[in-house]
Amino acid sequence: RTAVLLFTRDLRVHDNPALAAACEAGRVVPLYVDDPARATNGNQRAFLLDALDDLRESLRGLGGDLVVRSGDTAEQVADVWKATGADLVVCASDAGKFAAGLLERLGADAELQVTPGPAVVEPGRLLPSGGGDHYKVFTPYWRAWSQVRWRATAPEPDRLDVPDLPDSHDLAPAEPTAEELPRGGERAGLARLDEWAPDSADYAEHHDDLAGDRTSRLSPYLALGCLSARELAADPRLPEAMVRQLCWRDFHLQVLNAFPDLPDQPYKPGARTDWEADLTALEAWRTATTGIDIVDAGMRQLHAEGWMHNRARLITAGYLVKTLGLDWRDGEAHFAAHLVDYDEANNAGNWQWTAGTGNDTRPNRGFNHERQAGRFDPDGAYRRRWSRG
Numbered sequence: 001r002t003a004v005l006l007f008t009r010d011l012r013v014h015d016n017p018a019l020a021a022a023c024e025a026g027r028v029v030p031l032y033v034d035d036p037a038r039a040t041n042g043n044q045r046a047f048l049l050d051a052l053d054d055l056r057e058s059l060r061g062l063g064g065d066l067v068v069r070s071g072d073t074a075e076q077v078a079d080v081w082k083a084t085g086a087d088l089v090v091c092a093s094d095a096g097k098f099a100a101g102l103l104e105r106l107g108a109d110a111e112l113q114v115t116p117g118p119a120v121v122e123p124g125r126l127l128p129s130g131g132g133d134h135y136k137v138f139t140p141y142w143r144a145w146s147q148v149r150w151r152a153t154a155p156e157p158d159r160l161d162v163p164d165l166p167d168s169h170d171l172a173p174a175e176p177t178a179e180e181l182p183r184g185g186e187r188a189g190l191a192r193l194d195e196w197a198p199d200s201a202d203y204a205e206h207h208d209d210l211a212g213d214r215t216s217r218l219s220p221y222l223a224l225g226c227l228s229a230r231e232l233a234a235d236p237r238l239p240e241a242m243v244r245q246l247c248w249r250d251f252h253l254q255v256l257n258a259f260p261d262l263p264d265q266p267y268k269p270g271a272r273t274d275w276e277a278d279l280t281a282l283e284a285w286r287t288a289t290t291g292i293d294i295v296d297a298g299m300r301q302l303h304a305e306g307w308m309h310n311r312a313r314l315i316t317a318g319y320l321v322k323t324l325g326l327d328w329r330d331g332e333a334h335f336a337a338h339l340v341d342y343d344e345a346n347n348a349g350n351w352q353w354t355a356g357t358g359n360d361t362r363p364n365r366g367f368n369h370e371r372q373a374g375r376f377d378p379d380g381a382y383r384r385r386w387s388r389g
């Protein structure tokens with residue numbers, strides 16, 4: 001058989017269930033489609049182009065190659081399918097409207113094999129004992145998630161059997177807005193993991209220390225699947241507190257899977273919708289000119305690195321929705337436009353959590369930026385690092 005292997009956000013050759021399944025089927029046509037309908041931004045695109053170069057090199061090392069097309073994904077798959085006489089499409093699962101619509105269209109035109117996607121534990125596999133199609137509260141989800149044995153990894157092939165491959169398209173270059181972006185790709189991701197893992201023992205203690213910058217910075221690699229979340233969750237070098245964050249990632253993914261409107265609509269029925277419409281305040285927040293140094297520092301880090309420390313994300317988001325009373329969707333959109341690790345489920349899920357419209361069991365918890373700054377940047381080193389000028 002010949003399988004079109006459609007890479008999506010699984011841009012790696014290690015522990016890649018779609019790649020393993022396609023190789024098992026027989027001949028493989030590795031394909032990536034640069035689809036303008038898939039939400040991303042200039043910073044993530046720069047990272048993506050690195051990741052595609054890296055993936056192509058790896059596939060060539062296995063005797064294969066990567067066909068890269070641009071346009072509507074289902075149409076490009078159909079074109080490549082016809083050109084190669086393929087009889088199967090293999091693609092990883094994913095949550096959200098784009099992914100669901102794509103898998104439905106692919107399945108209508110061809111025999112489709114859907115393999116496990118970006119989660120450690122597939123959305124829908126764990127269901128709350130009280131009923132419902134997903135977990136709404138994190139702690140019981142974490143309890144159930146921790147019991148799952150996910151250790152099996154997909155074998156990396158020794159060689160690919162590829163037919164004559166059709167031509168690739170030239171991709172438009174990225175137009176990043178950040179100057180200090182990490183390098184994308186599986187090799188860079190594995191190198192970052194190996195650099196960080198031996199140093200991660202005090203993560204639980206220091207992950208909230210803004211200036212310490214002690215978190216893994218693996219998020220861009222996880223967002224595009226340059227690293228396997230399953231492998232990370234089973235990596236004995238990594239502390240449990242970090243694995244718990246991977247569970248948060250799964251949690252939001254299973255929420256998005258059950259509620260695809262998460263980026264646009266309040267998750268919680270009856271949640272606040274009467275946000276202030278203060279464009280001047282919104283613009284000051286966006287441009288890091290609120291005059292609140294801890295908030296402006298976070299926004300400057302976002303603009304410079306395309307990435308922001310989690311605690312700074314919580315502070316800048318809390319300030320926008322709780323202090324200014326502005327619509328979380330405006331904040332979500334600004335982050336989506338800049339984050340190199342932009343992830344539909346994580347971004348929307350965390351914004352809704354912060355706004356009290358999502359899965360926080362204490363939606364009315366208070367927020368005080370001065371207290372946050374005093375606690376998580378006690379000597380002001382983070383604020384100085386990201387001060388204006």
Ligand code: FAD
Nearest residue numbers: 215216217218219245249310313317341342343346347350
């Ligand atoms: P680490 O602390 O090293 O954590 C390891 C991994 O766990 C991360 O790479 C990430 O994949 C996952 N993770 C960590 N924290 C969370 C969390 N709170 N929710 C879900 N997964 C988590 N993360 C994104 O990947 N993309 C986004 O678009 C995104 N938007 C966010 C928006 C807001 C308002 C907030 C508060 C958080 C957002 N996060 C997002 C979650 C979190 O801030 C980042 O994942 C984290 O800062 C990435 O840095 P790291 O890799 O060093 O994290």
